[in-house]
Amino acid sequence: MPIFRKDMTIRPNLPEITECAPKDRPADGVDPLTEILLGLRLDGVEYARYVLHEPWAVAFPALREATFHFIAQGSCWIQVGQQDWLQLNAGDAVLLPRGSAHALASAPALPTVAIGKLARKAVADNLFLVDDSAHAQSDTGMATPPTHVVFSGTLRFNLDPLHPLLMMMPEAMRACDLAQRDPAVLALLDAMEREVALNRIGACGILARLADVLAASIIRGWVECACSDASGWIAAVRCPLVGRVLAAVHQHPERDWSVNELAALMGASRSSFIEKFSATVGETPAKYVARVKMFQARHWIARDGLRVAVVANRLGYDSEASFSRAFKRIIGHPPSAARLG
CATH class of the missing domain: 2.60.120.10 (Jelly Rolls)
Structure with a gap:
């Protein structure tokens, strides 16, 4: 009979954000890092x-x-x-x-x-x-x-x-x-x-x-x-402005995010959003979204056993070939190697 705990969700008790103004916090009061961690199992x-x-x-x-x-x-x-x-x-x-x-x-x-x-x-x-x-x-x-x-x-x-x-x-x-x-x-x-x-x-x-x-x-x-160190990726995701964008991208990696949509999430113009995001995260929004998509793709292929064509379609690619090129460019090997690994 089964005797093991199979699904352990990590529920954080995070410290208060002190470096961001109260008006910049999400209206619902939910910390973006908390949103991401609630999905970590x-x-x-x-x-x-x-x-x-x-x-x-x-x-x-x-x-x-x-x-x-x-x-x-x-x-x-x-x-x-x-x-x-x-x-x-x-x-x-x-x-x-x-x-x-x-x-x-x-x-x-x-x-x-x-x-x-x-x-x-x-x-x-x-x-x-x-x-x-x-x-x-x-x-x-x-x-x-x-x-x-x-x-x-x-x-x-x-x-x-x-x-x-x-x-x-x-x-x-x-x-x-x-x-x-x-x-x-x-x-x-x-x-x-x-x-x-x-x-x-x-x-x-x-x-x-x-x-x-x-x-x-x-x-x-x-x-x-x-x-509490307020540095690196964790500091970026805890910033209410950029953090809500990161949380949305990680929660819905299959979505075909445009820069304009992400800028709207942050409540900024396209140019201001790109500048703020790049300075905080260390790379452009397009590159970050592409990396998150490929991480999710490798998870689906290696862990869930999905076919490459299914993953490509799920992520909105026009063809398996274009998806495979993007996957290899970001991950370093073709999607077929993810299943073997």
Whole structure:
């Protein structure tokens, strides 16, 4: 029977905008960034519980999905790409929002084993157990208790990996760094730690659901902190004038947006709109709209399995050939490669 939370919506609690005049705010009082984040969702793909004996080191390949690790027992280390090793203590969690290649180890610089080479046993749908106890025995031949227990998961965003919001996130986001600002994060970490300690029936299923909620909370906490910096894409989307345009484009990427329509949304002349948008976002409205369309197209092709011709028609292109040229120009490869990837 299904035991996983499949649709996790991120609901932000964003700080007040102080740099924009009250008269510039949307009439309905809705923050454009809030509108975009309300559409951001995480879907659990699969989960695994690792029961390990030191010394150990496991290499995780780069994935399209986000990766999540909760350290249930023992302290370990994580290295993302070629960055420095970072220690993770028991009760901590880390989210890699872009699924970056990384290594987990009981100590830094140990030789790693590819995660795919470890034997795993299916416990339930999309839930697996990896236990190296068979290779960890004492001198007397008796099995030794594990030194580390890690609960991991892969989570899928409903956004393209190159979406500006995902690209702004750090490679790795530690829950403990956000726990002091968000009591909900600390409560979720405590709940996961208790669930592991009690080891009750159905614990892995409960942990999977908690992992989904915690991952969403980590992202919300990061967004709230990032918003206070008032820089980059988040600052642009939080500006009521430009933000309402960005929100409309992201909510309706299939629409054939004209510059005049977007200017009307901002309540400005065509020339003033182009100047304000380009200065705030860093590119022209036409280029930004084209990128958002292609991100959505890749999502439809790679995740939903739509045919290229269907996507081209949905986005308003006259022909599959013209759509394919635009896709390759922006994404860097033809649409057919998106399905293979």
